[in-house]
Amino acid sequence: MTAESKRAVPFKWVALGIAVVALLLAGVVSYYASANPDGLEYVAEETGFLDRASEHGAADGPLADYSTKGVDDARLSGGLAGVIGTAVVLLVAGGLVLLVRRRPTASSDE
Amino acid sequence: MHVPDGFLDAPTSIATGAVAVAAVGVALRGARRELDDKTAPLAGLVAAFVFATQMINFPVGAGTSGHLMGGALAAVLVGPWSAVLCVSVVLIVQSLLFADGGITALGTNILLIAVTTVVVGWFVTKVLLKVLPKRVGMVAPAAAIGAFVSVPAAALVFTGLYAVGGTADISLSTLATAMLGWHTIIGLGEAAITFLAVGAILSVRPDLVYAARGVIADRELVIKAKESVA
Known part of the structure; x- marks a missing residue:
């Protein structure tokens, strides 16, 4: 366990691994995800308040409901939406982290 | 459990x-202390991973599905304050883009999915790591149990919110029973995914896992003490 630190896997490989897994999940595996209502939706229907849900303000957006507008193939449409979403989240969260850290100089790696 | 308008x-x-808004504000301050050279590069990736994994609904029982919420997972990997920020970003992108x-339910969803699961998941994991033997191998199981508990906890908070401001006149005990029942099963999926993800990173770079720091630091002290004796 302790000898591992001598030859640790470089961070870039860990980062690449997480990114590849995330893109595969969002871009490919998501097509095979269960289409059943999730726990809350199911309970809402069972208990009788699902009809209280109102139309979403962004329901006409180009990526609404995880499908890309204008792309007819369901597999491609959903996969593309997933990949775009993953990239947007990575950029927004990564950018937010940079802002929070507020380093005085941009290039202070060492 | 994304709550609609x-x-x-x-x-x-x-x-x-x-x-x-208050929770995210406090998290912005708290995250400044957590986000060091190890957690900062990881945080964006963890948020992206949570987003991607939330797309994978897994079937649970008759006609229902569940998906990862990810608060416990993110907290264990990058720390609780940063986790609140990561999952909040996921929820904002999901609502506005998808x-x-x-x-109007964004605050509710942040409270349920970004705050409740992080607080409960992190608390349970930390308590377990205090009680369990100080070994790196204990971190993933502790995280899994934290993740498991966090899901019915969020279901319970939703039920509480519905009791205060639900728009339909329904039986609250029926709602509580159904929410807790289904989300206890969904919690098993949350636990499995959290166990696998935390375990995978621990196996290659245990130093990158925020919750493992106490354990690793203690071990290094033991090793150093042994070296100085020898």
């Missing part, structure tokens, strides 16, 4: 919105 009335949604989770 219309489930909760306006005053409740405004209240959860205010709580969410029409998943209502816009």
Whole structure:
């Protein structure tokens, strides 16, 4: 366990691994995800308040409901939406982290 | 468990919105201490991973599905304050870009999915790591149990919010039983995914896992003490 630190896997490989897994999940595996209502939706229907849900303000957006507008193939449409979403989240969260850290100089790696 | 617009009335949604803004504000301050050279590069990736994994609904029982919420997972990997920020970003992007989770319900969803699961998941994991033997191998099981508990906890908070500001006149005990029942099963999926993800990173770079720091630091002290004796 302790000898591992001598030859640790470089961070870039860990980062690449997480990114590849995330893109595969969002871009490919998501097509095979269960289409059943999730726990809350199911309970809402069972208990009788699902009809209280109102139309979403962004329901006409180009990526609404995880499908890309204008792309007819369901597999491609959903996969593309997933990949775009993953990239947007990575950029927004990564950018937010940079802002929070507020380093005085941009290039202070060492 | 993304809450759509219309489930909760306006005053409740405004209240959860205010709580969410306050929580994110506190998290912004707290995250500054957590985000060092190891957690900062990881945080964006963890958020992206949570987003991607939330797309994978897994079937649970008859006609229902569940998906990862990810608060416990993110907290264990990058620390609880940063986790609140990561999952909040996921929820905001989902609502605005994908029409998943209502816009007026954004505060509610941040409170449920970004705050409740992080607080409960992190607390349970930390308590377990205090009680369990100080070994790196204990971190993933502790995280899994934290993740498991966090899901019914969020279901319970939703039920509480519905009791205050639900828009339909339904039996609250029926709601509580159904929410807790289904989300206890969904919690098993949350636990499995959290166990695998935390375990995978621990196996290659245990130093990158925020919750493992106490364990690793203790071990290094033991090793150093042994070296100085020898």
